[in-house]
Amino acid sequence: MISDSSMPYSAPTLAPGADDDQLLHVSLGPQHPSTHGVFRMNVVLDGETVVSLKPVFGYLHRNHEKIAEGVTYLSSMPYTDRLDYICPLSNNWAYAHAVEKLAGIEVPERAEYMRVILAELTRLINHTAFMGFILGDMGAWGSALMYAFRERELILDLFEDLTGARMMANFMRFGGCRNDLPAGWAEKCSVLVDDYGPFLDEMEKFLVGNEILLARCQDVGQLPKETLINGGITGPMLRAAGVNYDIRKAEPYGIYERFSFRIPLGDKGDCYDRIMIRFLEMRESLKILRQALDQLPEGEYVNPKAKIRGFKPPVGEAYARIEGPKGELGFHLISDGTVNPYRYRVRPPSFINLTLLEDMCLGLDLADVVIILGSIDIVLGEVDR
Amino acid sequence: MSVDIGAALQGIHAALPAAKVAMRTNPGPSNQHSLLVGNESLVDVLRFLRDHLDFDLLSNVSGVDWPDPAKADAVAVFGEGEETAREHGFLEVVYHLYSTSRRVGPLVLRARSADRGENACVPSVVSVFRSAEFQEREIFDLYGVIFTGHPDLRRILMWDEFVDHPMRKDYVAPDDYEYEPTPHDDVLVKAKRHYPAES
């Protein structure tokens, strides 16, 4: 079912002479409870077994790139919030990082710390919500998601206090952040970080030994490492298969080289590993948060030389990426020296992680498709942009 | 870590003497220079980079529309000993490669189509990198670059009946302007077009 020769590509076709009448064509989505939004798959089934699976995109294609090419650099910032709408602050950072690279803007130390704190809190939100959603995909719609969203609300309260919005933060600026931490924010965050460990313990107890989870996730959706790298898969998906590649370590951006943390790696790369990797990543995120909160320096929260209005980066191009919660989130910007970007491209991890969806699902049952899709952790705002 | 693009270029020249590869410098402060690769040798160059220089992760594929070739040359400035600038506009595909084992990147490659019309062709690299599959389909959909050799070149984001390539700079959106109480700039232009008699 899965060829171990990773490189050559062959479009999966039905075996010649296969009796087409015996096959069932199912269109899964775009309105379907388990497709995480308006994703659609055209699945061909032989009994229960998947023989072909073609994803259909574009039901949430909101023309983000085209709109961004018509507005100023700053005006694109609130739009990046709406890419991966579960973790807006990572998107903010990725975009600010790309523009800073494009224009050569320095970021003050305090702003870097604030960014790390916010990005790691975002990772917590994303992975916690993922736990709820993957259980929902297995039919346990309710309790897991309730616990996940209960903790998510606590982090969102912090975000609201700092950025003014629960989700759509629009917080990062080129050369720093929009405003400083309000009084007492760091202490509140510190309390949350302390309380999050016990919550993770509880969540792990709740999920890890669960027979349904074990039965449905183990040995589902593995692919060889080389295939995954060749398919552009990044993030927890790749690390679950045992590839030690995390941009925070491989190409440290911001100030990540100052923190001590480890990169959790899986061994098999099945859906179970992907869930466990996210648990371990949350624990590492808590470590980073603890260190960042302890070391948080005083100082400027934004580069005073950075301009808000009339910002024009020099002619050139830049590609910058960060380790988003879902994988490598990159921005490719081309400037022609005017106030609008000439080309604005998002490298969406959710979209590219779907490249190998068909390979993972072939030969498995339809019910496994839902788990595999859930374990990829897509957000449609980012898939279709 | 940033990539040593000179060494990569030398390696390509040594291994593939026939390949047309030229260095283009980036005038901006990002220090990301690129290699302009001829279409006929693009797949070979990428395969060489993957197999011999360990650039195993094709992270990003961007399409760019350049109706004005002078602008393209301003962003990717000529290296030494390259032929003259183009006369017509063209479509460009930019590849960003990384190495997961050596942890370097990005290595930026560019490929350009002959024009923006019928010959807007660039060879597909799906046979070397699977990750290009959906991204090339997206560029075909939004820019109209025809990737020769792509196994499944269909529209991906827009519906199949759609005929335009909306990310091109000269794309005109359909006139679905109506009730926009706060018009200015482009919307105002659209408003005037929509209500010609009244304005």
Next chain:
Amino acid sequence: MAIDPQLAADLKSQGVHVTSFEQLINWGRSSSLWPLQFGLACCAIEMIAATMAKYDMARFGAEVFRPSPRQADLMIVAGTVTKKMAPQVVRLYNQMAEPKYVIAMGACAISGGPFKDGYNVLKGIDRFIPVDVVIPGCPPRPEALLEGLMTLRDKIAKEKLMGKHRVRHADPNGAASFPVPEYGAHDLEPAVNRDIWNPPAITREGGEA
């Protein structure tokens, strides 16, 4: 015939409840609105948050999100409706059983919102299906969704089921389904449903007419 409200209040204080069939039916309808489980974009996350422990939409009788349109009374259009998605949204609406209500949640569903200049974004779902309540915000807070739900409940409570001004679903000639747009070469065909989309003209000096 409606009961004199003063009389009804007096009777109620005596422990006698009087009502009309209309009020009874509307009360029943407004108290168990089952939404269609259907999220489009960012607002869907806030919609999920509204059903979760902190905001608990179940207190309004609306926690039973139905995956099938046949079992749902309320469609919460939560997120950007793209032109590619619009035919599916209209089809889902047509498949819902009467009486059915639509809440447009968030800027995108109301008018296209921040994405209104996009080539693939429908500038408001009310171009194809009638919308009962709009909730502005990008995204609206979960409280705002609950408030929108209460607005809808008030609206349902005032519905006339008989007579000249009866609501659409009580009128045998009222439309129960609306034409599904087709994918065209440049845009949806038709781009709007003229029967339900009639925006007022705005007078602007220097702007449009």
Next chain:
Amino acid sequence: MKTGKPTRWVLPGLGLFQGLAVTGKNMVQSFYKKERMTTVQYPEERAPISPNFRNFPFLVYDKDPKAGLRCTACSICEKECPPQCIYIVLDRDENGKSLKRPKVFDIDLSVCMNCGICSEVCPFDSIYMDGEYELSTDDRFGGLLFGLDRLSKSAEYHMKLRPEQASEVMARRKADEEKKAAAAAAKLAKAKADAEAKKAEAEAKAAEGKGEDA
């Protein structure tokens, strides 16, 4: 680090039991423990919302809703607004001279994306983000196009909404005004006074000017 455990199969039923124990703990504790009892009985009770919460913009006026409007119709917010939901017309007198106040100031709430960029770029401390969110309506056209009448809110409202920000702004404005008044007074005195007084005033004014720069 490997995720591999010695075995991935546990005693049948144990995982189920553990999960149920967590659920049961949550259920029991939800009767007496504050952090497990998260439901907010909206609308009777409301969760505290941060004073920094932003939803839609409003315009601040001092004292008089018409004359006291801080907005000068400079159109900076109109240009910077990402989804372009602001529409401003400058008010002019009959000679066509600018009155530095808006005649029309409309915000289309059905488009606004709550980004707060308008309040960020405003140089006149005029536009701020409101915390009001209960705005659902069944009138999509009239109910969501906010004009001056619904956008203008008093400085006291701003003070109540965001005490920290508003008091900072008020202090700054007061200082500016005092400086302006001082400068105007100095100018007046300067015009009136004779040569010696002029000299003295000039020194005082230089000092003022210095203060203004700082």
